[in-house]
Amino acid sequence: MLIGLLARIGRVTLFVIQETGRMLIFLVATFAWLFRPPLRPFQIFKQLHFIGYKSTFVVVLTAAFTGMVLGLQGYYTLRKFGSEAVLGSVVALSLIRELGPVLASLMVTARAGSAMTAEIGIMRITEQIDALDTMAINSLQYLISPKLVAGLIGVPLLVAMADVVGIYGGYLVGVDLLGGNPGAYWSSIESAVEWKDVYGGILKSISFGLIVSWICCYKGYHTRMSAEGLGTATTEAVVLSSVLILIWDYVLTSVLL
């Protein structure tokens, strides 16, 4: 009984170590291929369009309502202490430091990350990836590297957009609907938000972009050769990316603060 339990724990531990190693090798190999010719700017722009531009609507929508909720909750909470004037800084700091990067990345994971896993997984199942390799075209370089770059560039841009939209969402509710002072809203943002906050947000969004494209591409690339395997890979990609984003957010926050 006890030996069986220990053996099971050992197997799981070994699997986690092996899988982590494989994922890191995948990441390093993809980066290595990124800098070897032929460079593929068109592929990068194509992926940037897919990951970035096509995620704009869902990210803007999420950010707008998050900002509006922050405005609503913040206004009534701060009014209890007579501090409505700092509503702008509460909304802006919450969004720039935490909610903007985390929520935008989770939305990108759900929309673009899952699609990346499914697309690469189908290419694996239908032997399109093998076909690339037989043509002496490195599949990591052709398929994965552009997605990784697009994640690194696209997610920070989306996060920046989410921050701005969220701050305006907070303004809409806190000032336009509930009658807060517009001057106080903007001036509290100006006085409270420092370069360190913006820098931290950018750093988080870059690392989250890397996590999303890395995990989702890895899971798709190593899909088991069945429809069920593809479904499992897509689920695992979304869950693992989301969990890693939250864990990494905590780690980075504790380092940056």
Next chain:
Amino acid sequence: MGDGGESGWVLCPSPIAYSLLPTPGMIKLVGVEKTLGGQPVLRGVDLTIPKGKLTTIIGPSGEGKSVLLKHMIGLLQPDRGEVWVDGMEISHLRGKALNEVRKRFAMLFQSAALFDSLTVFENVAFPLREKSRLPETEVARRVEEKLEQVGLSGMGHKFPAELSGGMKKRAGLARALVMEPEIILFDEPTTGLDPLMARTIHDLIVAMHRTFGFTAVMVSHEIPEIFPISDWVAMLKDGKIVAMAPSADFQKINDPAVREFISAGGTVSLTSSCPGS
């Protein structure tokens, strides 16, 4: 270890003995073993593919014929054993060195493996655009030529999803041929096709093989159809090559496993078109 480019190899250390290969070997597998998912698939494969000939590998489903094919082009690496291509041992090659070897190959996959986001024209043009510096007019000329050869003229604008199974295979064949490779691997090229379309694909493969003279390795279940079109036939069973012979001689083999497999495929009939006869 022998040189893969050596002329007149004797290779058939299998239970059933074989004659000297009449031409130099292009691909040679020596003691290849492979385990996938804890299951031994190849258990010491020894096989020589003669240069410029069409060799068909037959055998029961799930015996690892496609796995064997993937070893020849370096998509899989053996756990043990060696894979020689024209005198070069490739099982340890990676990256650029392996890509150099792969440039001599093309492969027609079971599912045709066309890129579904590209049109038929773009699929066939893909290796040319990626691997050559030909001007676009020359790329277009070559693609149209290949599409015409496989009977897909005027279909270049269609996407793979709009094609029938047979048309997909033909488009895959056009893509395989467009770089004029020395070796083409066919992984069950007629699976899922009706008998007439299967015959059309076989005829096309034979016609292209005669025209371009490439070394061809085909994995197939189509018995007896493969006998008239193949130069050599090998049988994979229990993870080993148990028989290999010129097509006409293969049907005379008296091994029970071979007999059983052949007879299960239908009545064997050779035609005068048999290149091996």
